[in-house]
Amino acid sequence: MKKSLMAATVIATGTLLGAAGTANAAELNLICSADVVICELLVETFEANHDIDVSMVRLSSGEAYAKLRAEARNPKTDIWWGGTGDPHLQAATDGLTMEYKSPMLAELHPWAVKQAESSGYKTVGVYSGALGWGYNTDILKKKGAKAPKCWADLLDPALKGEIQVANPNSSGTAYTALATLVQLMGEDEAFAYLKKLNDNVAQYTKSGSAPVKAAARGETGVGIVFMHDAVSQAVEGFPVAVVAPCEGTGYEIGSMSIVNRARNADEAKVWYDWVLKPETQSLLKDAKSFQLPSNKNAAVPKEAPNLDEVKLIDYDFATYGSTERRRALLERWDREIGAIAN
Structure with a gap:
């Protein structure tokens, strides 16, 4: 009976010590806005080191x-990556994130x-x-549809019900597409284009990369996404061809921000500096991530799209990342496109 009591005491003490150890451990609350495979790889590697x-x-x-x-008065998040x-620029304008100059900036x-400075x-x-x-090359071949090389080609009636793109309210990818078309065509012309495109859109997804994953699975013909997301499906062996629009296109600068008044700001700075290191950014190819890394010394995946071969517009990040402009475009999209969405 005494042995049982001692064992119970040891177990209870160990549980309490374990709980105390957990309570005293350094913590970091992270929002990750990249593909979940990338997010998990970063977290596992960071925790291991x-x-x-x-x-x-x-x-x-x-x-x-x-x-x-929503958490502005009582932040529960420490850092937002990707x-x-x-x-991210809108969050900065709204005072939701804090200033931090990483020692890695020089690399x-x-x-x-420029994203940091702005x-x-x-x-x-x-x-x-x-x-x-x-x-999806197989789907378009079966439908007898021409491969779309330009934004104008996406209006082809042969693609009716064969296009997916995300909702710009939830997806940064789709907001980039919206802002790109406005800068390419002018706002009224861009919304006229989007109304015509809606005839061919089967679904507005929540996630920005979901459309090309659906195309890879044969569920839709075309997914409007960042090119590297399409490359990742092609590399996996799916019948996916990757296109850079002939008229020109926008681009993203995937970003990172520390939350203002973060509970674990010191830990957030440790993460911040770590993910800007070349050896960390070189890891991303292992998660089939084919973006261009921001550190000049990081390894660039050989499959990554060569932006020198893409007709890029002079994307105005400051204007289209501002609270006023972003809110106005999203409200107009809701009124004129979201309201008639299939």
């Missing part, structure tokens, strides 16, 4: 911004540093990629 427990939630860029805004730069490409160092570029689409 740091005495910090990471609690990660995967959210699209629009969802992440909405979460930070996703398009526009909502980054000019476009990543936000008052409240965000920074972590990767870049151009907008385009991926199409």
